[in-house]
Amino acid sequence: MLLIHKHKNLTVWLSMLVLSVMLTACGFQLRQPNPVAFKSVYLLGSTKINSALKKSLKDQNIQLVESAEEAELQVDLMHEENEKRILSLSGTGVVREYELYYRVEYRTKAINEPTWSLPLIMESRRDYTYNDANLLAKLTEEKRLSETMQTDVLNGILRRLSALKKAPQ
Known part of the structure; x- marks a missing residue:
């Protein structure tokens, strides 16, 4: 046995x-992120994704510099918007569904370019049902959805940065 x-x-x-x-x-x-062609980046602005963006760039061995003169690429996180909208109401006027909305507006400038790029917008939206009976669970769900939206926006910005090509010097 x-x-x-x-x-x-x-x-x-x-x-x-x-x-x-x-x-x-x-x-x-x-899956690994596409590599960014620049070796040094100067970050301007302040958003919720700043620390995650810095970490992602450092993970790709990109140096974050303290002044624009030292950087091959400047990234200006100009505006951040976080919004919660009502999508639907019940017949008695109670909220049944929300939409979460997160947007970051930014622009870039390479060392050899005389001007900044046009502002680019990266956004994410999520819908979720709401019920007062499950208040704590719905608050936790909303928080997690917000975090995943920030991650989605961060990944979108990184994809766009990796699409930028360094001009020959």
Whole structure:
């Protein structure tokens, strides 16, 4: 009986080993952000995503500099907007659905460009149902949705920054 039990454990262990080897052998790896072509960035402005943007740039070995003169690229986070709108009401006038809205307006300027780019807007929206009976759960849901919207906007800005090309010097 003990021998059969050990045999089953060995079979499970071997199948897990084979599965993990197959997964790594197929070339699977998590998606990485596209690299930004600039080696130094100067960030202006203050938004909720500033620290996450700085961390993402540092993770790509991009130096965050203290002055615009040192930077190959300047990023100005000009305006941030966070809004909660009522989408629908019940027949008695009670809110049933909200829309969350998060937008960041920014512009860029490379070292060799004489002027700033036109302002670009990156935004995210989420809808969610609301019920007073589940107030704490709905507040937590709203907070998580806001965090994912900020992450989506951050990733969109990083994608746009990675699309910028450094001019030959």
